[in-house]
Amino acid sequence: MESPHGAAVTAESLGMRGPRGWVFRNVTFSAEPGALVAVEGASGSGRTCLLLALTGRMRTTEGRAETGGLRLPKQAAAVRAIAALGPVPMVSELDPAFTVAEHLGERALLQGRYGASLRSLLRPRA
Structure with a gap:
């Protein structure tokens, strides 16, 4: 049996505070390699920032996260080497x-x- 492609992603009480207040807060979840995860929320709810944080492109201010067994934000450069966001309308524009x-x-x-x-x-x- 073939093993799934991708990287496991976990977050525990993850949050990001910016100059305008909390972008997202108390995010906890886990996804095994190959899992499909949908992030939903209203415009401006922090979905894109959460995805950027989980791919090592934005720094969170509280909680813990790992992508592919690499700790964020400490190993963000290594995470950037294995994870990215693809072009998505209204996200990459x-x-x-x-x-x-x-x-x-x-x-x-x-x-x-x-x-x-x-x-x-x-x-x-x-």
């Missing part, structure tokens, strides 16, 4: 609530240019 700098920061994170200055983001990559 530009968010009108973000500033240009926030969008560029996210792009830098996705391209692996961590800690890059805004000026370096505007220059073409070699």
Whole structure:
């Protein structure tokens, strides 16, 4: 029998607080490799931020999480190497609530240019 593809994902009392308050809080679940998980909620409820946190692209402020046996946020770089979000309408598009700098920061994170200055983001990559 073939083993399932994917990575196990767990979260325990996971939460993220931003400058405007709690983005999400008290998220607890587990999913085995190959499981299909649906995250539902109203627009602005923190679904995208939760998925970005579980793929090592955003830092949570409370709780514990693991993706593929790697602890978040401590091993976020290793998680980014094995997990990503695919293009999803209304998720991977530009968010009108973000500033240009926030969008560029996210792009830098996705391209692996961590800690890059805004000026370096505007220059073409070699």
